[in-house]
Structure formats: structure tokens, C-alpha cells
Amino acid sequence: MTVVMEVSVVPLGTGSASVSHYVAQCVQVLEDAGIPYQLTAMGTILEGELEELLSLARRMHAVPFSAGAVRVVTTIKIDERRDKELTIAGKIRAVEEKLGR
Amino acid sequence: MTVVMEVSVVPLGTGSASVSHYVAQCVQVLEDAGIPYQLTAMGTILEGELEELLSLARRMHAVPFSAGAVRVVTTIKIDERRDKELTIAGKIRAVEEKLGR
Amino acid sequence: MTVVMEVSVVPLGTGSASVSHYVAQCVQVLEDAGIPYQLTAMGTILEGELEELLSLARRMHAVPFSAGAVRVVTTIKIDERRDKELTIAGKIRAVEEKLGR
Amino acid sequence: MTVVMEVSVVPLGTGSASVSHYVAQCVQVLEDAGIPYQLTAMGTILEGELEELLSLARRMHAVPFSAGAVRVVTTIKIDERRDKELTIAGKIRAVEEKLGR
Incomplete structure (x- = not known):
């Protein structure tokens, strides 16, 4: 079953408050892997098999x-259901339907 | 200055693995408040003055x-810069520019 | 009812990978407020009324x-039950009892 | 180099607001692995090599x-420094020294 995962990679002590170039390199890891993902303002959301996503998150952490950078704090949030398939689009659609959209 | 905030509200022990109807009611709080937000597959991202967003997050937590529900775990993540304005669109654009989009 | 909250305050772009002096000043906010808290290796856990804790978290974020610093990412995680009182010690004891300690 | 990781495992839809027995089984995974860890009121903090900790977090997620349970949301937070060794005790001591303890 696919899972949905959010990854947020934050370098510390880089001397610049901007982190977008690090985030862009993290997103490139996902582009190269060819998996579905959603870039958001607070992280990047991935969809796929848990093992594959953990391995991609591990590589994003290293970017x-x-x-x-000499210090990185990475937050990985996994949402997994064993009674039905979870996808990025499906999770958003489930909420939007209840909002009558 | 505006800040960007991610809010994720998770009810525990509800007897159903589905939480989309709770999330929809949380999003309705933001619709009624009329602030910019981005519904994602792992949370909802808000943009605005910190005090207003904390108060909205507080109301989303209560939904x-x-x-x-008798137990709720809510995660609030605040991103604030004092050297420039942060917006949802601006944060995404900063990354996409570096990806050459 | 009391809630339990975890707060993690991370300054970005400070030019130093060390953040312990910022964390110490955040903990001082709690010392001065006189509320129960647990300093951990990944954040600080508070116990009290939700409004009071949100206000303290807000002040910790400003430290x-x-x-x-010109950019700060603060994560606030709230655990609230309406069927029984949650305390730091009670949550840990509930797990340790099940481990036979 | 060792890293410090926080893991929080939350089952959804179990019909009970209590999760301590799941958390106890997650902690047992760490007991059996024999690595240093700190049980807190909001998660469990591990110390060790990143690969080993990710594998343990993966097993905790499955508990x-x-x-x-049919749905689990697991949050994994990694703190890694490449300029010095991070340990649970070291991170706490660094803050306490600045508090004059």
C-alpha cells in the first residue's frame, strides 16, 4: 500500500536565513526519483512505498x-493506513468533498 | 510582518481511521476567517499576523x-522572518525559481 | 483541565550550529513563569492550562x-484530553507501568 | 557520528483515547535493541547511528x-551535526550549563 509522507529539511547555522536553495536541491532528489510529490510552503509531501520514501527522505536529509551545512534538523511525518490506499490527491479530495467543493 | 504557519489536527480514539470530516470543519474555520491558506495532504498552511494565526489554530484544535472526540493532538509549526515578509506563495516561488520553473 | 505541550524553537541563519544558548533563554521564560516543564534533548515539554501554555510558547518563539536571529521556526505540539487530566508525570507513568517498571 | 532522533507514534481510530500500551510496545523495541533512549511525555528520544535509528523508527511505526490499529501517524525528527558528536545527555547538558546548573 502507498503511504503519504511529509519531509521538512532545515539546515542550522548557515549564516543565511534563506533555505530555498537547499530545499530546491531536496526537491531535485524527488524529481530524479520520479515519484509523485507536492511542494508546500512548509515542507514537501511524498507518496509511495514506505521503504522507498524513507530512503528518499534519508537522501534529502543529507543534501x-x-x-x-554542519547541522541539519529533518522532520519526517508518515501517514499510513492498512485498510485503504492513501494518496496525496485522495487525502485532499476527501476533505474538499466534505466542504462541498 | 506576516508569518507562515502549518497546523495539523489529529483526533485520537474516535473509533474511525478517517479524520477528513474533522479536517473539513477545521478548514471551515479558516474559510470563515477569510485568510489565505493552502490545504495539503498533511496539514493546512496559513498566512497572516502571528497573533491571528495562533488564535485560529487554537479554534481549529477545539473542532x-x-x-x-475526547483527545486531540495538534501540531502548530510557525515560520517567521523579521528581515522580510514571508508568504505561502513567496516561499514556494523561491524554491521553484531555483528549480528553473 | 491541564494539557501537555512540547515546544521546539529553532533559529535559522545565525552563523553558528549551536542553539543551546537560545534554548536556555527559552527555558528561563518557563522558570520565571514557575510552571512544570521537562527539558529534553529535542524540545521542552510544558504542563498547564492551554491558554497559558500558548502564551508561554509565543514568548519562547520570540526569544x-x-x-x-532574523528567522525562527517554532514547533508547538499540544496533547489534550477532555476525559481525564493529562500531566507530564502521568503520561510517562502510564507507559512505564505497561513496561512493568 | 551519532545523531539524536525523536519518534512519536500515534495510532488513529482505535476506539480508545489511550495510547500508552502502544507506546510501551514501541519502547520495548528500543529496550531489545539496547540503545540509549529517553522516554518523554511527548515521544521517545533515541541516540545512535542514523541508519540504525531509522530502522528502529520504522519498526516502532509498525507496532x-x-x-x-489500521492507521498510524509517526513523526520522526532527526538532529545531526557533522562538526561534533550529538548525544542526548550532551544536548541537555549544553542548555543546563547556560542556565548555571
């Missing part, structure tokens, strides 16, 4: 180190 | 209790 | 700005 | 499913 700022290769760009010179 | 499942009015719908019968 | 790094007064110490010169 | 509620084996106990009958």
Missing part, C-alpha cells in the same frame, strides 16, 4: 551537508 | 472536541 | 529574535 | 498495526 544540506553536501552544500556546506 | 474535534465539539464533534465528540 | 531568538531578541538575541539577534 | 500499532500488529496490535490491531
